[in-house]
Amino acid sequence: MFNKLLKGLLGLAVSTLGSVALAAPVPESGDAGALPSDAQIMGDIGSITSITGRIESALDVDMFQLNLASPATLSFLTAATSTIDSQLFLFNSAGAGLWANDDMGTSLDAQLTVPLASGAYYLAVSSWERRPLEGRNLPIFGDMRGMLLAPLNPGIVTAWGGTGGIGDYTINVAMAPIPEPATWLLTSAGVFALLGRRRLQRVSTKGAGEPAK
Template sequence: MFRKICLFWFLFFLVGLNNVYGLPFYESSDAGDSLDTAVSLVNGTTEIHGTAEFAGADLYVFSWSGGALEIKAYSDDPQLFLFDENGVGVWANDDEVSSLNARIYDPNLDSGIYFLGISSFDWDPYSISGLIFPNQPYDQQFGPQNQDPLAYWDGSAFTQDANYVITFSAPVNAPVPEPSSVLLVGLSLFLFGFLGFKSRNYLTINN
């Protein structure tokens, strides 16, 4: 019995050492630009690969369990926009201080459902009250300037279709365990079964 308890805690410790396993997500057909047509990310997404169309935006929806989150976009001149579950603005950024790539960082983003929009400069989200986020200075991260939900996109388009990569500092949606964790769980179940079999045989032989 003591051996089984030691083995359990050893395996539990090993599984606990493993971080969650991240996954790339590929935009298959053009993601929508409205709350109704946003594309749901799969569990454990840590990267999105897609294309920002000329005068177009892509919108993705995901759940977040709460805590620090950094989202970065790499492309010709991408912009990132984060909205809450009702489509109300949360954060936006056009350029990092050192590049035309975009970065949103929140040290303690509330748990919940979020929409993430990406477009090339300078195609921006609007609510019925107007432009949701300020435009300039470009290298600043902005909160919203009105509290109405996303209604449409408009602005000026300067670049053609551009491929992008978006990265998340932690997996979004429900995290999935690493394959090594799955193997360890499988191994532990096997060993428990084996030890159980042995102890039953021991009891049978001694009765």
């Protein structure tokens, strides 16, 4: 049974490596839209290692729709090779703001690292200081440097305000799965049961070799 478990785990590791090997950089196709209705559809986030594109005018914003198959901590990091003062914005499947960042630390490159449930999300990239607005034309996020920002206003993104610089970007994508508590409990219980059984087997084998009292 222990060998079976080991084989199962090795199989899982090999299939995980296989899926990682299939992940690839994805370029912006033409000019990605700026709102959920015309965002570029990217599919499964696990198949993407990076997104490359271009902010081609002072008003350009690129939005990408991503699907997360299971809970994970996702990292979107604008690479230092990018030639814009990048900002990253994450929206839920309805287009409401979740998280934003302009600069992380002393860098002008934006970064988002956040735990997320499975589902559809919209990631937008813009040049500072082009920012998302909700239906009343209020900014969805504030404009503070160096930190992860939660939304100021809960409305969904309907437009963008301000202008930004022109240039290229690369957003590196990384994903660390979050095990579901129930799965962990079941796995731990299984491993403890297995270890307990092996220990009992050892004790009984040892006991069999001892002289009877």
